[in-house]
Amino acid sequence: MTQYTDSKPLPIVVGVDGSACSQEVLRWAMVQAQVTGSAIEAVAAWMYPQVYGYSYGWVPSMPEGGEFAKTAEQTLQETVATVREQLDHPPEVTIRVAEGHAVEVLMDAARNAQLLVLGSRGHGTFAGILLGSVSQHCVQHAPCPVVIIPQP
Template sequence: MRTVIVGYDGSSTADVALAWALDYARHCDARIRVIRGWTMATAPRPASMTLGYVPPLEEFEDAVRQRLRSDVERVVAERGAGVEVDCDCVRGAVANGLIEASRDADLLVVGARGKGGFRGLALGSVSEQCVRHAACPVVVVRDEHSADVDRIRD
């Protein structure tokens, strides 16, 4: 079965990219693997974390995976009928994780830009790295905010 990797950071652009990937996967009989990158600074806090106790990394990873599942739930419910969807997370730089995952994928789908800091960019750093270094074809999905960048430049 074909595998489509989707980079997902929780942004509205990531929702559009996931919806596109779900439609593609349904037509091509592929499965979706949604990946979110995380660091200790970006991970949601595990329920076991208390003042003076820092849980093991596995609990942070589980918290990230649970949040990811929760974040993609609506889009998958709306567009994912009949498509197998797995959620995974990678600790560290998200571009590196997506590029590594692309080695075992048929297609990598990312949004043009996510939650990163520079709103005026037409292409974010993660999508740029994926386009340059992925081991499979890459689809960069734009949303209405990407179109605004074109209007600003005119």
């Protein structure tokens, strides 16, 4: 059931991390948005890594210049552009990049959403049927319906 505010449907919120799975998630959400006439809000979260014992020079896994927000935004924009190119009439997409744990950022975005769409993060045979910790938390606590798209 699509919820409306001021004759406009509430957005579909999509968690995007730049992975191949998140491209599939965004594609599914865009098709759903075409059907319902909804807009998409693509959301990416970033956090400063916890680093121990690196009081000198190089720190592993740091984006160039340590600009986490900029890197997250660039990844999100690239993912949205890639998926939009694959659809004939893509819906309106806004992006949100926020500092914080993915669960907190997604729960905040889902407060004003008709649907939260996420990918699963299973790893192989038996583990492949399991949800990742972010997806699991969102399924249990989201303020709106949640759709989990399995990895391709």
